[in-house]
Structure formats: C-alpha cells, structure tokens
Amino acid sequence: MLPLQQLTQSQDFIRRHVGPGTDEQIAMLEAMGESSMAALIDETVPAGIRLPQPLAIGESKTEAQALAELKAMAGLNQIFHSYIGMGYYPTHLPNVILRNVLENPGWYTAYTPYQPEIAQGRLEALLNFQQMTCDLTGLELASASLLDEATAAAEAMAMAKRVSKNKKSNLFFIADDVHPQTQDVVCQRAEFFGFEVVIAPLGQLGAMDVFGALLQYPGSTGEVRDLSTAIEAVHSKKGIVAVAADIMALVALKAPGEMGADIVLGSSQRFGVPMGYGGPHAAFFATRDAYKRSMPGRIIGVSKDAHGKPALRMALQTREQHIRREKANSNICTAQVLLANIASFYAVYHGPEGLATIAERIHRMACMVAAAAQLQGITVRHAQFFDTVVLDGVDKDAIQARAQHAKINVRLDLDGAVAVSLDETTTIDDLSVLLEVLFGQRLDITALDQRVCSEAPRLDEQLRRRDPILTHPVFHQYRSETDMLRYIRKLEGRDLALNHSMIALGSCTMKLNATAEMIPISWPEFANLHPFCPAEQAQGYAKLIEQLGEWLIEITGYDAICMQPNSGAQGEYAGLLAIRHYQKSLGEAHRDICLIPSSAHGTNPASAHMAGLNVVVVDCDKSGNIDVADLKAKAEKYQQQLSCLMVTYPSTHGVYEEAIREICDVIHQYGGQVYLDGANMNAQVGITSPGFIGADVSHLNLHKTFAIPHGGGGPGMGPIGVKSHLAPFMAGHSVVNTGTDYCAVAAAPYGSASILPISWMYIAMLGSEGLRQASEGAILNANYIASQLSGHYPVLYTGRNGRVAHECIIDLRPLKESSGISELDIAKRLNDYGFHAPTMSFPVAGTLMVEPTESESKRELDRFIEAMILIRAEIAKVETGGWSHEDNPLVNAPHTIDDIMGEWNHSYSRDEAAFPTSAVREHKFWPSVNRIDDVYGDRHLFCSCLPMEAYQQE
Template identity: 70%
Template sequence: MSDTQVQHQSLHELCQTEAFIGRHIGPSVADQAQMLTDIGVQSLQELTEQVVPEGIRLNAPLNVGAPRTEAEATAYLRSLAKQNFVAKNYIGMGYYGTETPAVILRNVLENPGWYTAYTPYQPEIAQGRLEAILNFQQMCIDFTGLDLASASLLDEATAAAEAMALSKRVSKNKKCNLYFIADDVYPQTIDVVKTRAEAFGYEVVIGKAEDALNHDIFGALLQYPNRLGEVLDNRELIAAIKAKKAIVTLATDLMALQLLTSPGELGADVAVGSAQRFGVPMGYGGPHAAFFVTRDAYKRSMPGRIIGVSKDTRGGTALRMAMQTREQHIRREKANSNICTAQVLLANMASFYAVYHGPQGLKTIATRIHRLTQMVATAIEGSSLQLLNKQYFDTLTFKAADNAALVERAQSAGINLRVDSDALGVSLDETTTLADVAELISVLTDESAGDVEALDSQLAEQGYAISKDLLRSDKVLEHPVFNSYHSETEMLRYIKRLENKDLALNHSMISLGSCTMKLNATTQMIPISWPEFAGMHPFAPVEQAAGYQQMIKELSDWLIDITGYDALCMQPNSGAQGEYAGLLAIQKYHESRGDDHRNICLIPSSAHGTNPASAQMANLKVVVVACDKQGNVDMDDLKAKAEELSDNLSCIMITYPSTHGVYEEQVREICDLIHSHGGQVYMDGANMNAQVGLTSPGFIGSDVSHLNLHKTFAIPHGGGGPGMGPIGVKAHLAPFVAGHAVVKTGETSQDNGAVSAAPWGSAGILPISWMYTTLLGSKGLKQSTQVAILNANYLTNNLSQHYPILYRGRNDRIAHECIVDLRPIKEATGISEMDIAKRLMDYGFHSPTMSFPVAGTLMIEPTESESKAEIDRFIEAMVSIKGEIDKVANGEWPLENNPLVNAPHTLADIVDGEFDARPYSREEAAFPVVAVKANKFWPTVNRIDDVYGDRNLFCSCVPMSEY
C-alpha cells in the first residue's frame, strides 16, 4: 500500500490495517498474490472454490463479528477479569493456592521456548523437556515410594479412572467385575471414575473404606489424606484388600507426602493425584499435571506416556519416550487408554518447582502449612465448633450450630469455606499467612484470634499433629538435580540450558500434519497469568466467577457458530477426552430411545489412533471401513457394513477433511447413510483448521465433534500438553453431555457423569482461544483457513516436482496438509522416512508427521501463520535432501555412511578428529544450505537407539555424570 493510499484511509480502515489478522497470517498480501500465481489461481476465493466441494460451502459469513485490535481485545478481557472476585479460598478438594516462583513463571510458563514445543516424538531435538519430565517422574517416584511414574495425565480424577482400568487389567481376580471406592474420596473423582466404570460395564460400590473387605472386588480406590482431611493408617486394610487379589490405589497429595509415610510403604499398588500445588495456579480448574505411579510389574499396563533413558549412536545418554508401542496411535482399540495428551508444560513447572525448592525447601513449605493448620485446629477446639479430625495435614472438618450462617459470615469476609454435606471444612496452603489465619480464626469462632505468634511458638514445641507411625522417615529427592539449583541465578541457567536443547516454534516452522502448529500469539498468552483468571478455585461460588462465565459463554457462542452445532460442552480437557465425551453422549442418546443394543462404531482405516481407542473406552465395538486408492472412504465397503450392522449401528467416526488431507466429495452422503441406519455421525475436530469459515461439521451433517483448541484455536502444545477438547453437539444430543457432581454446569445434563475433574475443564487457558477468535473476527477466521489451504497447496506444488504426493482431491488440489510418499525412494535407495526426518534436524527443522496415516510417508501441514519465506526455506531443505538421496542412489555416497543415515549431526561429530573418514564434509553435515548458517540449531544428542531403551527400561534420573 502506497503512502498516498494510507493517507486517504478512514480511521476505521486505519484501525483495521493494524488489526491482528496481518500479524497472525504469515504471507503478506504481495506474497499471497505470488503464491496464488505459482499455483495457477487468481484469488483465495477461486482457490476455495477449486478445493472445497460446492455442496458443503457456507453461504453466509460467520457471526463472530468484526476483528478487534490487540489493545481493544485486551481491554475488554481485562474488564471481564475484573468481574471475577478471587476470594480467600479454603475449599481445597484437590485445588490449592500456590506461589509460582517468578523464575519459573517468566522463563517457563510465559516462555515460547517451552510452551510452543511439540510432543517429543523426535527426541533428539527435545532433550530439554525430556529431562524436565524425567525429573517429574523421579519426583513422583520418590514421594509415592513406588517404582515407575508416567509423564503426567490430564487431572487427578482421570488418573484415578485410569487406575481402575489398570486394576482390571492386572488383577488376578479375573472373573470379578466390581470396583470399590471409599466414600471419603473427592466427589469429582468419584464422579469421573463412575462415568468410566459405567462405560466399561464395571459395577461400582461406594462405602466406608473398611467396607471394601465385605465385597469381592478387582480393585479399590482410597484417599490419603481423605476428603475430610483425616490421615489414616490403612496398612492393615490395604494388606487385607490385596490378600483378596485386588489392586489398591491411593489418591494422594504431593505436599502432604513431604511429611507423611509414602503410599508405597503403606502397601499401595498405584498412587495418583495432582501436582497442581507445586507452583501451578488453580486457573478455575486447570490445566494441571496429574501423576500416576505404580509398581514395575505393571509397566506394560500403564496409561499415558513414560520417559525413559537410552543411548545414542555415540554411546551417550539420551532420553526418549519409552514403550511407545503401548500408545493408542499404534495399538488403536487395543491400547491401554485413549490418552494422547499429557500435561507436559504443567508437569515441567511442577518439576522445576521441586528442583528450585529442593527437599528441604519443600519440607519447610509443608511444615509451615501444617503448623498454620494446627493453629486453626487449636482455635476450633477452644470454641463452640466441633472439630471432626483426629490427625490431619492441611485440612480440617468441623460442625457449627448453624453451618449456613457461618458460610454466609465467611463469604461476607471474602472467605470461601468447603461445604461438605452436614459439615464445613478448611484447607490451608502455601499462600496462607499468619494474618490470614488470624482472620480465619476470628471468622470461624466469632472471637479475636489472640496472639497467633505465641500460639505458633507453643505448637512448635508440640511437633506435628500426626502420629509417628505415619510420619515420613525415608529420604526423598536425593538426586543432585534437586539439590543444585536453589539460587535464582543457577535456576535460571538450568532452565535456559534445557530450553536450548529443544526446537520449538520460536526457532522455526513445525510442519506436523494433523497437529496444526500455528502461531500462539503473545497477546493471547498474557491473560492466563492475570490473577483474576489464574487464582480462581474451580468450586468457588459461580457468582464469584462472573467474568469467567461471561468469557466462557462468549467463546462457546462463537464456537457454536463456527461449528454449526446447537450447544457446546466445555468440560473435556483434551482432544481424546472430547472424543470419549462425545461418544458417551451418543450412547446415552441411544439408551434414552431404548436402543441400548447399538454398540457398533464404524471407523475408516485412515483414522487417528485415538478414534478406535476412544470407541473402546465407550464400550463400543470397532469395525474398520476401508479407504480407496485416493484415500477416501470406500463407499461400497461403508454401504455394505452399514447395511449388515444396521440394527446395532451406534455411530461412525470420521475426520474432515480426511486424514489423507483431502475434502471428500461424498461426506454428506456418508452422514445421510449413517442416519438412515439409525446411527450418529462423530466428526473428529482434528482438521477444523481447514473448515473454519468455509464449512462446518453441523452444516455438513455431523451430530457431534470435539474441537482441539490446542490446534485450530491457538492454545499451544506445551511440549505435549496442555490440551482442550470441548464438544459441540446438535440439539438432540445436548441433554446427554457431561455434568458435574460438585458444580452445576447445565440444566439438562446435570445428572450425567463427569469426564474431567473440573466443571469447565482446563478453563485457565480458555482466554487464549477467546483472544484468538475475537482478534481475527469473522473475516480473519475465514481468511486464516483460506491461507492455510494456500500455504499447503503452494508447498505441495513445489515439493511435487521432487517427491510423489500420495493423495489429491478435486482439481488435483489438497486441503491444508499433504502426504509425501517416500516408499518409492526407500525401495530404490534404502533411505527411509526416518533418515529424512532426522536429517531435517540438521537443517533446523522439526520433522513433519512421520508414517501416519500411511507408513513410509511424511504428512506436512504448514499452517496459515507461516510466512512464504519460511515455507520456501523448508522447501529448500526438502529439495536439498532429495539431492542428497540422489547421491546415495548414484553411488557417490554409500548407503551405510552418508549424511542422512548419520543424521542428526551434533557438535561432537563436527569436532571429532575421525570425521574426515566420512565421504562428506563437516560443512555438508552441519551447514547443508546457506540459510542454516544464519540460524543454526544444534541437536545435543545423536540418533537415539529406541530398541536399547525399551530392552533396558530405565525411567528415572540418571547420575549427573551421565548428562
């Protein structure tokens, strides 16, 4: 635009010129014009018409509204945040105030080097976050006294449900179908476990913990300390339950375990809980990292991811995800779980919290919390209140003559108590001060607290309000990593050292097909740290969260418009959990109509592994539908199977555009066919980035979809989590979405079981998607989709001159991603897709999605936020790699010794005196094209030996000398 044109713009036009659209969309207007010319079209609209089938194109714009500027959006969201009243919360129940060390807040949570990284499937360029997660595993192993920890799960309740599933798999009481839950477990946990049990067809009995012995069960779930705060010595009970061949799970608290005997020492088989209070804000329910720790004997039955230690080709220590063959992407419906999202960013924060404070610092924090609780307990005992606890860590339960009046008096003072049937409770935390305790005592007893400092001195002499038999006697966190970085200088350098080992979006394009690694704008990220959003307890009275509720409603309304559905459930806190929640809604709908027998789920062979794994979790039988040579659903096979299974057909799960990266022409026919046989259509939301503003699942004919807010709507991947997977549904399914046992989330769905611990899932990250949507507005959302399609077709057009493209749609176009077929290259030269993936690291790029959905391929998705320059740089790398492959093909380089099979190259390789024995130069290894010299990323380990890592499974911290 010329200076003259700018001069004559209106104020409105000038404001729109500075709108976020131009910041988010990578290619400039001039670049877009050049790219359109290169692929042979005149405009984005013409490209849209060539790519998207006419019958499913929206004929009206979205109703999201005009785009806001960053300043406008921030100011409005700030006004909503101010409507939240963050009371002094003593509610507890698994959620606590915590102090996030500033060095972790600024350098991890708010640092794109940590939050824009992808799941560490390419471990050579993920050694930093892998070390942080390994520290998390070690921390959980130490505190729980068990053998093997996962890399984190979605929340405490989900972890408990997974423990039930593990119990069923490994219990020797094979014919039993009954699971026991103690009635003093957190209610939200009971809710989620009951929902999972119902789907699996397990029976559940809830009662006093000791009643477990009166039943023939395959497993039992106990809480330690329990919901009322009581710390019980259940050693004998646990031993007796195990004697009946049942598996015992303890839901527990990492902070309490600083003082208490470990679950492993008590005899538990599994320990689960939340690491939230280790420096991760409550965020109105999440995201938080749950932990899952069990005995070594059950390692093959564990859910989720595990980080293990292996070796690289130089013999050095290297970290990787261990036992990946357990994952749902490979085992599909035979996987241990459908979980693919861990909570890596939050697990990293928790592990850094433990590293920063160290064992002594953590024990000091725990002791202080306990002392303050003792002070409140002493005051209660000296008042008219009836204290119910005999021994406790941080939680007290008591009765008043008039509980309701006391709750009202507390709320008037800005204090939230826990309301527990006929009793009240308080849970103290790291943020509680002496002044808070004095105020709390005054409110509870209606008298002055007196000299709290004198009371502190008196209690210090008495010691803990916990019996010696239950006090921890073993040492924890003895590894040097937890004893070396307690000054801020050292901690800062440690975090930076790990960050430097990881390739994230702040370095270069991450072109993973199906994973949509787009810009996570700074303006979108900033509000999650605001105390009005970060400090809200998920069970606080709803009226205290008016700003949160307004934001959630606005975002829900926009998503309903974008998806073409009638209602939205915000509870699922991962895409896979959204699938599970959507399938449960379908099954409850069928049951309401007397169609309990409908239990068949049709799934195309190209589907994500989470689809069949989720179907299995919903107790559905998976029947695979074939795909044709073009990658589309084989309509003849679909019609035959739908006809054959008509009476029992529950649903079909499809992805649109397809996992093969094309807009299938017959998608409406698929929906109509399934509906004609009484089934429902579940449309996987993984590829919504190619739908927004152009078409929608509801308009196409689908009944339910989950939305990966961590893909299409810009919540960052965080190195493997957080995620968010709300589901949109048509009106007839709305009464059957998830409810919640603690907080009312909807009129018609209230009695439905929960799928997540918190009523609105990981609400703390919803401001990101709210900001993303309002900053782009109707115009920007549509344009983003169109540019995503442009970028993909531009990249495909250029790569197709050097590599075969496996699938194309109408007019020889693709949707938002393409699949490069490397099988002919491997057959001709021996160079594999793995070699190309590792070689891309030397060029400074993360590999595209490897061998999914077709083995021997790379699936590439550039996203709309990548510039033409960056896409050209990636194309240059791929073309250069093809030239290297040609040198292997013509014999210039031997197959067993060339830059591809030796990739990635580390600095240790380049300075190795024996490097000259290789048939290529150091410069060819490390700086294969000129662009690399300007921004070199050095992998810190060589190619990792996956087989060694699984055969020699080691999933805890190794000696510092090995690093």
C-alpha cells in the same frame, strides 16, 4: 484522505497471524498456476458443503481492544482466598519459573517429543518430574503426567482390571472419602466398561471381593490414616489398590507405596501451578515396575545415542494408540507436559528442604485451627490430619456470612460441618482473619502457636515420612535465582520450538500462539480462582465461557457446546458418551457398533472402546477417500446395532471427501449418529462446518485450531459441539451445576478453564473475516508446498482437481526401495536443516504428512521446500553411488557439534553435514544428541534421573 474509522488497525492482527502477505500470496498462487484465492478454494473445497454466508462473529479487534475487553471481563471475577481444598489450592509460582517457563514460547510452543534428539530439554524436565513422583509415592515407575487427578483415577481403575489376578470379580471399590469429582469421573468411566462400582466407608472394604480399590490419602475431609490393613485385605483377594494422594502431604507423610499401594496418583497442582478455575493441572501417576507395560500415558526413559551417550526419549507407550488402536491401554494422546515441567521446576527450585518447610508450615497452621476450635469447645472431626480441618456442630450460616464479608471461601458441602484447607500462600495475617471468620472473635496467634508446639503431634510418628526424598543432585544444585535461570535456559536451548522454526506436523496444526493471546492466562483474575468457588465470584469466567461457546457454536454449526473435556481424546470420549446416553434414552442401548475408516487417528478406535463400542473398520479407496460402497454395506449389515460413525474431515489423508454428505445420510438412514473428529477444523473454519455438513457431534482441539499452544505435549482442550438432540446428554458435574445430570469426564466443570482466554483472544482478534482468511491461508500454504515438492516427491493423495486440503502426504516409499533411505532418515536429516520433521508414517507407513498452517510466511515455506529438495538431491547421491548406503549424511543424521568438532571419517564434509544451506549457517540449531537407540531404551528400561557420573563418564 480516508475517514477516521478506516484509519484503524482492525485488520492488523489478521496480517500478523496469517504469514503470507498479499504480495506473497499472489506469488504463491502464480507458482501454482492459480489465478486467485477464490479459484483455489473453488478447486479444493466441494461446492455443496461451502457455507452460504459468512460467519457472524463480528469484525476483528486490535490486540489492545481485545485485551481491554477481556480485562473488563476478568474484572467481573472476585478473588477470594479459597480454603475449600478438595484437590485445589492457592500456590506461589516462583517468578523465575513464571517468566521463563509458563510465559516463554521456548517452552510453551514445543511439540510432543516424538523427535527426541531435538527435545532433550523438556525430556530432562519430565524425567525430573518422574523422579520426583517416584520419590514421593514410594513406587518404582512414574509417567510423564496425565490430564488431572480424576481422569488419572479412572485410568487407574482400568489398569487395575488389566493387571488384577482376581479375574472373577467385576467389582471396583471407591472409598467414600475420595473427592466427589473423582468419584464422578470414575463412575462414568466404569459404566461402559461394564464394571460394578461400590462407594462405601473404608472399613467395609475387607468384606468385599473386588478386582481393585481406590482410596484417598489424606481423605477428602482431611483424615490421615494408615492404609496398610485395607491394602492387605485387597491383596489377599488378588486385587489392585490405587491411592489418590495429595502431593504436598506426601512431602511429610509416609509414602503409599510403602503401605503396599500398587498405583499412586494425584494432582501436582500444589507445586506452583495456579488453580485457574480448574486447570490445566498435571496429574502424577506411579506404579510398580511389574506393571510397566499396562501403564497409561507416556513414560520418559533413558537410552543411548549412536555414540553411546546417555539420551532421553519416550518409552514403551510412544504413540501406542496409533499402533494398538482399540486394544490400546488408553485413548490418551496428549498430557499436561507444560504443567508437569512447572511442577518439576518447582521441586528443583525448592529442593527437599524447601518443600519440607512449606509442608510443615501448612500443617502447623492447620494444627492452630484445630487448637483454636478445641479452645472454643468445637469438635474437630479427625484426630489426624495434614492441612484440612473439619469443624462439626458449628453455625454454618454465621460462618458463611463472616467469610463472605472477609472475602474468604470455606468448604460448606459437608452435613453440619465446615472444613478449611490451609495452603502455602496463607500468611499469619490470613490465618488470623480465618480464625475470626470461623470462631467469631480475634484470637492470639502467638499463644495458639505455643499451644500447638507444646501439645502432642497431630500426626502419629508411624505415619510421618522417614525416608529422604529428592536425593538426586538436580534437586540440590539450583538454589540461587541465577543458577535456576541458567538451568531453565540450558534445557530450553536443547529444544526446537516454534520460536526457532516452523513445525509442519500433519494433523497437529502448530500455528502461531500470539503473545497477546497468552498474556491473560497470568492475570490473577483468571489464575487464582478455585473451580468450586461460588458462582457469583466467577461471573467473568461465566461470560467468557458463554461468549466463547456462542462463537464456537457459530463456527461449528452445532446447537450447544460442552467445555469440560480437557483434551482432544477426552472430547472424543465425551462425544461418544453423549451418543450412547441419547440412544439409551430411546431404548436403543443395544446399539454398540462404531464404524471407523481405516485411515482414522488412533485415538478414535481407542475412544470407541472406552465408550463400550465395538469397532468395525471401513475401507478407504486408492484415492484415500472412504469407500462409500463398503460403508453402505457395513451400515446395512449392522443396522440394528449401528451406534455411530467416527469420521475426520477433511480426511486424515488430507483431502476434502466429496461424498461426505452422502456418508452422513447413510449413517442416519440406519439410525446411527455421525461423530466428526475436529482434528482438521483448521481447514473448515469460515468455509464449511461439521453441523452444516450433517454431523451430530464433534470435538474441537482448541490446542490446534484455536491457538492454545501444545506446551511440549499439553495442555489441551477438547470441548464438544452437539446438535440439539444430544445437548441434554453432555457431561455434567457433581459439585458445580453445569446444566446436565450426567457424570463428568474431567475433574473440573469447565476443564482447563484458565487457557480458554487464549482461544477467546484468537477468535476476537481475527473476527469473521480473519477466521476465514486463516483457513484459506492454511489451504494455500499446504497446496504451495505440495506443488513445489511434487516434482521431487510423489504427493500421495489429492482431490479431484489435484489439490490437497490443509496438509499433504509426501510418499517416501519409492525412495526407500531405490536408495535404502527411510522416512526416519529424512526426518532426522531435517533436524540438521533446523526443522522438526513432519508427522512420520501416519496415516500411511513410509510417508511424511506436512501441515504448514496459515501462520508461516512464504520465506519460511521456501526454506522448508529448499531443505526437502536438497535432501532429495542427497538421496540421489546415494542412489547413484556417490555416497554409500552405510555412510551418508542421512543415515548419520542428526549431527551434533561434537561430531563436527571431533575426528571426521565420513565421505561427506563437515559443512555438508552441519551447514547444508546458508540459512542454517546464519542461524544454526544444534541437536544435543545423535540418533537415539529406541530398541536399547525399551530393553533396558530406566525411567528416573541418571546419576551424575553417568554423564561425567561420557
């Protein structure tokens, strides 16, 4: 009989997370001609970079143990009602959206819609988001979300420079009532772009010669004013004006586009998304049609499929950083799709009438605060406001003491004043308590309301919205919960996500996002904290961030972690800024050359450009490795200017480069720093680490390696790990002290903090042993697929022993030459087999890059392998003339149910088209549209909701 301590379930999560069980692993190794997992790792990972000892994370915890420990940690947070404002507000997320979108793997495990035929659901939700944005901002074109308001403002500045016709000016104006965290991020971005920035009162703008300006509407302290005159002043000098706007205020106020704004941006957080101690929150971004090709981020456009049916897809900016590299408009690779979808469903759920009621109620309560102040003889700073009231000349210490006792947060960072921002969750009882906190006595709410109703409006009629909003039928059809539920479910059914089948995307690591990991993000203790609340109220977050940081330091081999970057691309940027600030501190600001291998992810050169670096490309050899001789030659040539090398490990070609230590040494020899891209950490954890290899800084994709789900294109988190010499130069924050003095790279001090519990749970439940087993499982699964497919397709790159890392590249170029079948045809045909295609034509054109992750079982791997082998047989039939080049199931893929039910004029059967395997017949995923015409969509750009008759006609 076993001792009690051995009868635990401590290994249960490891078994649940790593797909292949022990017997399956043995079978897979045998099929590869391998004797053991240890032997496979010996053949795959260079001995010189393997860690000499196991990770010191600790033993794995069961789901129950980890949840209990995290719950206790969450209990250290104190939930006060925050009236701080500054861009963050308590909200009510309708439960039908909470349960069926935020907590639903059908929505949160989907990938970026690069395969639009199997992503029509989230594309429609994003199109609704764009329509909502256009309606509220008064501009013609909107994106499908950016990372947060502050980084969206920084993108607006860069865009203004691109499109402004005032080419002589290098000056950007920021109004002094722009939120301080936004000022911080924009100033940081301007530094290495070489822009001059002035922060001044709006009244001074007219006298300045600027290429662009950033204004806040309403201002950070709540003032509502007509911006038309200021905008005209900038336009008279051929400049561009961006307005950062409050989305709820836009329901009631005149649209900035109507005042002449060229760009309008802001956070959609108020539309149902929890504050979450700072994120994730989707930014909205809108501009004029004339500037569409300079717009950052992704745009969803309406095109048509092969049969002329309306179909949605990403337009214009689709993967532009992969193509344009350092010439890309932005380094943005992900956005906040899940949160944008929540905001769009919030608008659909409430409709224009519901939103107007919410906005009017918020404004009415703010007016009651102002009326109470005037009754008490207290000065209200602004005559016109929407939700924020500033009280001048008050006893701040007394108010703060009463607020603490009542568990209320008010804004206290204003000289000689206190400010409060009302929100949709504020009840009459809440308002009564707030007034008592502010004025020291209980007031008659009914009398105050009557006073407000009898007084002149606080908003000038000229500043109120007059035009109707959200007129499209989608914002009027779903009022009952039954209807809303069915609409959400209808859209979910059009998307292929991880709850249906594996998504084997190279370099994107679509692994299991375990339910236990996801549960804590809905806990109020994590969801309902304001990012600028007093530190003593966020002790649970502090402990979570500290412990997760310690684990990530152990995993990466670095000395310090910065949790602020809220995407991988932001992490790249933050890491490069740390290098640049460090070198500047040494008197080496002239170092501005960044060496980047030709195989690099497109965000690398784009991020380098944003950090003010000039990119020099390093060649790769025929095996896919960095050409060390070329690297040495270029490092020596540019030794006086060399800032850094950006390298991915294992390489973007999917192999462990044996010369990686030598590569790091070469860069250090010439005074440079090594930035190791963390995109492929899933092949490192527990086996090697960037710090051990010799790198100085890396970002980590928590939405890849550490189980935060992709959410259809976001959220993400990209914290950076650094060696000790770079630690003082990590991003800081102007509102919350994070330990460094440098400017922020994101709006919130700890980025998208509310999703950090996911990665904490992942690491806690795997423990030291499980983390290593996960990496070994990823390597095993990739090599199993490579070995099983190598007899049918060439595997493009392998290491010395014929092994790949955690991903492999299938070369389709010879087949295209022999059959005319392209990688695109194979990708779309995989949809018919129930699979999302692997990464297509990256890093090598004409290939598929496959990353199965450790979470997929042998059964699922075999199903994918079977599909690829059968597709090879289909290609052979085209090669031999059994099917023509013009009519075969590959070039016509994907096939919809309409195809199968309609008239059939093909040389292959309906069964061959739709049910190529028994597994597909048993569980069929139907693409909702046929292959989409991308060229048509870009030539006839239409990025808002189609009228219903467009669908009815079809």
